[in-house]
Structures are given as structure tokens and as C-alpha cells.
Amino acid sequence: MSLADENADEDNPYLRDPPTEFSPVDALSAEEARRQVAQLREAIREHDRRYYVETDPIIADRTYDALFSRLQALEEAFDLAHPDSPTRSVGGEPIDAFETVEHVAPMLSIDNSGDAADVREFDERVRREVGDVDYVCEPKFDGVSMEFVYEDGSLTRAVTRGDGREGDDVTRNARTIGSVPQRLHGDYPDFLAVRGEVYMPKDAFQAHNRERIERGEEPFANPRNATAGTIRQLDPSIVADRPLQVFYFDVLEASDLADSHRDELERFPAYGLRTNERVEVVDDIEGAIDYRDRMHEIRDDLNYEIDGVVIKVDEREAREELGRTARHDRYAFAYKFPARAEVTPITDVAVQIGRTGRVTPVALLEPVDVGGVTVSRASLHNPEEIEAKNVDVGDTVRVQRAGDVIPYVEDVVEKGSTGHYDLPDRCPVCGSAIERDGPIAFCTGGLACDAQLRRSIEYYAGDGGLDLEGLGEKSVRQLVDAGLVESVADLYDLEREDLTELDGWGETSAENLLSEIEDSREPPLPDFLSALGIPHVGPATARELAREFRTFDAVREAAEDDPEQLETVDDVGETVAETIHEFFASEANAEAVDAILAHVSPQEATAETGGDELDGLTFVFTGSLAELTRSEAQELVEAHGANATGSVSGNTDFLVAGESPGATKLDAAEENDVPILDDGEGEFRAALAARGVELSAE
The missing domain is CATH 3.30.470.30 (DNA ligase/mRNA capping enzyme)
Structure with missing residues (x-):
């Protein structure tokens, strides 16, 4: 017999025009509580049926919420929880794994x-x-x-x-x-x-x-x-x-x-x-x-x-x-049905905030087949492109895809709107003003914007920055969401206990990350310049700046006081020089950089005096090396013609493994048949010596 049948002879007050003000829970007897719980369960099930099955609700959402909250309160106060209760729909404690069970009858496929x-x-x-x-x-x-x-x-x-x-x-x-x-x-x-x-x-x-x-x-x-x-x-x-x-x-x-x-x-x-x-x-x-x-x-x-x-x-x-x-x-x-091909309507537009604050509008699409891949989003690039294509929500558009990059809207096939999409005035993440700079739009929140903060930390710790293994997108999000990191500088204040309390972190992973962070306190100048995420300054441009100015203070002084000096550097023209100037002239960026410099001392770049003994070779380093810091080892091989990269691929010639090496790089080396040089056994020193390069401990 159903619960509704049990109460069929009773007039349930929570079915139609239910009250939303209740007597205090502690004023009810156990019997009164059980009776009210039964009525509430019956009523909520009926309201669920009307809402989900009949699509004809008879009470407002806020009234439903009040009934639901009352049921939760009574079940908790009088220990009346039950597997059948509607309150079981709000979730529960995480589970370790799913049990595999046999179906009542086969669930076969359809020809x-x-x-x-x-x-x-x-x-x-x-x-x-x-x-x-x-x-x-x-x-x-x-x-x-x-x-x-x-x-x-x-x-x-x-x-x-x-x-x-x-x-x-x-x-x-x-x-x-x-x-x-x-x-x-x-x-x-x-x-x-x-x-x-x-x-x-x-x-x-x-x-x-x-x-x-x-x-x-x-x-x-x-x-x-x-x-x-x-x-x-x-x-x-x-x-x-x-x-x-x-x-x-x-x-x-x-x-x-x-x-x-x-x-x-x-x-x-x-x-x-x-x-x-x-x-x-x-x-x-x-x-x-x-x-x-x-x-x-x-x-x-x-x-x-x-x-x-x-x-x-x-x-x-x-x-x-x-x-x-x-x-x-x-x-x-x-x-x-035949697969949809390339032409599809835009159902919405989302605003994505990049690491530098750049605003990228993204079209959300009815899923469509493009080159054998189902896609449901496509880049609209920038406000100028949107205006030129006169595209908005409701338009049917042609979508193109080139390689592995995000698909993009090529043109409007059928106009379903009356104009073009306009960017919001405020950042959807932090609420800061969005401003235009020619064809591009930017969020002005800087590192106060969570989207920019996360991406700035990811970039600082990534291959293009200081290469802090163990600090990827997922772990950065954990740190930010837990309130442990509110700026790049906060990385240097992390404690082991902060990390081990996070889901999925153990003693070993915490110690490995802290060791990586500690080793980054004296980074090579090119790596540090690149890690800051200055627009248009990637690893190559950062190396040219370091070679020309030698110290971070000299780069910063030129950027702030005389940006024309920057134009003497290869790869730096007037536009890039102005961008670097604007980065350092920003008060928010200046404060963020100063906070990092309280923990970090970028090394002075030295003149390149090596030869080409290692020309054509690519090295990757992981863990703490015995005689050099990882940054010094990278500088050494680069000075002799080699490339030093942050990730292992099929193009890597050697992975140099020090103490506490990263598992990701070791696994990648095995998958790509990359030789691993054990620094603790002197294999790195021997490989250099065999090519005429002496490793100096100075």
C-alpha cells in the first residue's frame, strides 16, 4: 500500500494552498511529528508528479521549498529519515566506487x-x-x-x-x-x-x-x-x-x-x-x-x-x-536521422575571460557534426568580428574547424535575430568593468578576477613559466576554491598541512609540490619574465629581453620609464613594447609582482659563452638535481646549443631525473622511449662530458 493510500482518509493540508509557517519543531510530540512527516512526504511526492510528469504545478516554487525544508527539519530532529523520503533527492556523502549488478532483464541494443x-x-x-x-x-x-x-x-x-x-x-x-x-x-x-x-x-x-x-x-x-x-x-x-x-x-x-x-x-x-x-x-x-x-x-x-x-x-x-x-x-x-553538418543555430553566448583579462565571446550551439567531430561551441573571436558578421543568438550559422583548435563561426546562413550580440558591461566572473581596446575587449579586474587569477597561476606554474610539476588546472582550482591561494605570491606561503587536507592529496604529493615551489625561488630570468604572463611575452621574447637587460630590475625600469629601449630587442616592436609598458604601469600588476619578488629572486642572466656541442638535442629536467639547480642546468645546456623544454614528447632526447622526480614526466619518457639520465648516478654529467661539456659545480 502506498503512503498516499495510508492517508487517503485524511485531509492533507499540504496539497492545496499549503501553509508555509509552522510551529517550532521542538513544540511537536513524536506522534505529531510522524503524522506531519507522512503528510509532507505524500504532498511533496504529489507536487513532484505534477511538476515533472504533468507539467502542471499547483503551488509556487517558494512554497514547495518551504514544505521541503520543513520535512528535512522534522526528519533530522525526530530521527525519521527513510530511503523513500523525497529528501533523499538532495544528495549525500561521496561513495568510493560503484557496484556492478546484473539487470533484471537484458537491456539490449536496437537494430x-x-x-x-x-x-x-x-x-x-x-x-x-x-x-x-x-x-x-x-x-x-x-x-x-x-x-x-x-x-x-x-x-x-x-x-x-x-x-x-x-x-x-x-x-x-x-x-x-x-x-x-x-x-x-x-x-x-x-x-x-x-x-x-x-x-x-x-x-x-x-x-x-x-x-x-x-x-x-x-x-x-x-x-x-x-x-x-x-x-x-x-x-x-x-x-x-x-x-x-x-x-x-x-x-x-x-x-x-x-x-x-x-x-x-x-x-x-x-x-x-x-x-x-x-x-x-x-x-x-x-x-x-x-x-x-x-x-x-x-x-x-x-x-x-x-x-x-x-x-x-x-x-x-x-x-x-x-x-x-x-x-x-x-x-x-x-x-x-542524418548527422547535422556544419550549419546550426546559436542558442546562447558565453563570455570567457582569459589569463590576461581578454574577453572572448563563445557561441553555444545546437550540437553539430563538423569534420566528423560533434561540437557545441564556437569562438566568436571579438566584438569587432561579431559586428562585422552581424551575428547574435537565434541566428543559424556555418561552423568551421581547423585542426584541434576550437571551432569558429564563419558566417550567418539564416538571420534569426534583429542585430548583433553586444558584450556585457561587466565581467561575469568578478563584476569589474569590461573595456574595449580597438577590436579587443578586456576585463579590468586584473588578478582580482578569479578567472584571471587561476589562469595566471596555471601559467606561472606551467611549461611556459617556472614548470612547477604537480600544479596543474585541477590543483590550482582546488587551492583557489579552498581560499589557500589568492595570488601567485601565496604559493610560497603554502604549508604541508594546507595541502594534505585537500581531497586527493597525500604526504608525498604535498612534499613534492612544496619542493618544486622551493626550487623556484631563484628562477632564471627568462623563465620568470615568461611566467609573469605579460601579454606577447612568451619564452622566446623573454630570453631576448633577458639577454639584452640581464636583470629583472633593468627590464622593469626600461618598461616603466623608457619603453622605446625595449624596441632594441629582437622580436619586440612598438606594439609589444607598449604592451609591456602597460603591464608594468598597472598598479594592480605592480603590487602582484612586488608580492612575488618578496619570495623570489630572479637570477641575473649571463653572457652566452658556450659552444654548440649540444646543438640539436632537447633536454627535460625533473626533480632536484645534485650539483645544480634545475634552472642552472637548463641554462647550461641552452648555452651549449641544446633546447630545454618543460614536457616530455617524442622529440625529447633526454629526461634528466633528480631526487623526487615527477611521475608524469617519467611515465611520458617511458611511453616515448626517451632515455632517462639518473642525475644521482652521475649519468647527466657523463652524457655532457661525452659531448665535450664539463659540468661545473660553481
């Missing part, structure tokens, strides 16, 4: 084709084996298929499709999805296993991707990837924060089976299981083909991704007679 001739051949086989049939036609959702098992009306298990025979038990994550009822409604069977498609609505996907882009995170490629990545999160609270939904479309097993598929689907809403409103029943295959063509026409208007339609024999007896192969049920066929 498919994009050719109408194959669809008609399917129909001929069906009619030859079982006679005339009706077909149930439904959208083929592009999400994640799952099994949901209800026993005595309660959700007991939710399992991913896996290999069709068994999958991952993700019940705790599924409970956080609003359209997954914890308990069924109405006259449900004692046992019911249903198949549903978990998906992320297109508008919610675009909004979620926009938030990720503006936070400086990598966006998802398409809604299906976003759904798959979410449902297998180990932390249910993350799943609860993401906008997932479910359509239920089939019965896998039940204690009370209907005679036809259409009858099963008609029962679902009464149970609280959400079905798709586009399902139709047709009496011949031509009707099914017409259904597919109509769905293809409205595909872009739907708020969920579909890649075709599914045609199913309606009568259960005929289904059983048709049977199945080892891979798919023989009573169903998927009639696929």
Missing part, C-alpha cells in the same frame, strides 16, 4: 539504419512472422539508458545499461534527479523494472556549459556527454546540482504486465513515471516513416536531443513471438 528501405524490410519480416501489427513510434533519445527497479512501490535500484547484461549501481545518484520518484503513485504493481533515458535538457545544458566556461572550466561537448559524466559522479551532491531529467519508455519486467506497449505507457503517468508527449501509435510502416520525417522537421525545436525515432511492435504476444538476437530485440527498429 538501426538511416535508410527507409531497411525500415520497410524490417516491417516485411515482422508481418511475415506474426502478421499485421500496430507500431508504437517514439523519439530515440540521445541520453543515457538506465534500469529503474521498484519493489512494493519503492525505488530499490537504478543501474546504468553497461554491457546490456550488467551495469553500475548508481541508485544514490539517481535519487537526486527530480523526475525519478522515490516511491510510485496509484495502483502500481508489486514489482516493476522500467527502462528510462536520463538526459540533460538542451536549454539547461547550454546554461550549465555557459557557467562552466565563465568559471574557466572546460565545457561539455554535448548533452549526452554531460549526462554520462554526471550520472557516474562519485559525489551525489554534484549530481543533485546538475539539471538531469528522465523519460521512461519501456517495461523490462513486472508482476503485472499489460497486453500492449501502449497500455504500459498509459499506466506510467499514474505511477508518477514521466513519459514523452511525442509518442504515437500507427497501423502500418508508412505511418512510422511519416512520423520519423515529421520528428526530423521539428528536431531543433525540441528541448532534448534525439538522433532518430524508435519503431516498436505494440502487442506483447507478437513481441514474444519475434524474440531477440544476442544483440537486439527483433520487435524494434531505430530509424536514424
